[in-house]
Amino acid sequence: MSLTVVVTRNVQPRIRGFLASSMLEVGPGVYTTTSLSAGARERVWNVLEEWFGGEGASIVMVWDDRAEGRQSVRVLGLPPIDLVSVDGLVLARRPLSAPGEEQLCADYDYGLDAPV
Numbered sequence: 001m002s003l004t005v006v007v008t009r010n011v012q013p014r015i016r017g018f019l020a021s022s023m024l025e026v027g028p029g030v031y032t033t034t035s036l037s038a039g040a041r042e043r044v045w046n047v048l049e050e051w052f053g054g055e056g057a058s059i060v061m062v063w064d065d066r067a068e069g070r071q072s073v074r075v076l077g078l079p080p081i082d083l084v085s086v087d088g089l090v091l092a093r094r095p096l097s098a099p100g101e102e103q104l105c106a107d108y109d110y111g112l113d114a115p116v
Contacts, residue, residue, distance in 0.1 A: 002064035
């Protein structure tokens, strides 16, 4: 068994209730557990697929996939970010802000221009 995290956005109340019955809700729409076997995780996902309503909603399930040596991700709907696989890693990609829009951490110097 491994850590499993489910993040929901704009889902039906019955989905939130179902997840809360089998996982700990650590924040609004964020559920986590360490006690789901692979079979139980698959059954939970099947229920989520069956009940998923779409239209502006999203569900993301992430777990440690030790057999594959990495993190596995399943997605229903459209999360507010793109999940992209790069060299075996799952990365989150956000669209660039349009000119004139506020950018997150735009004034922070990440030190990317500094010589190594």
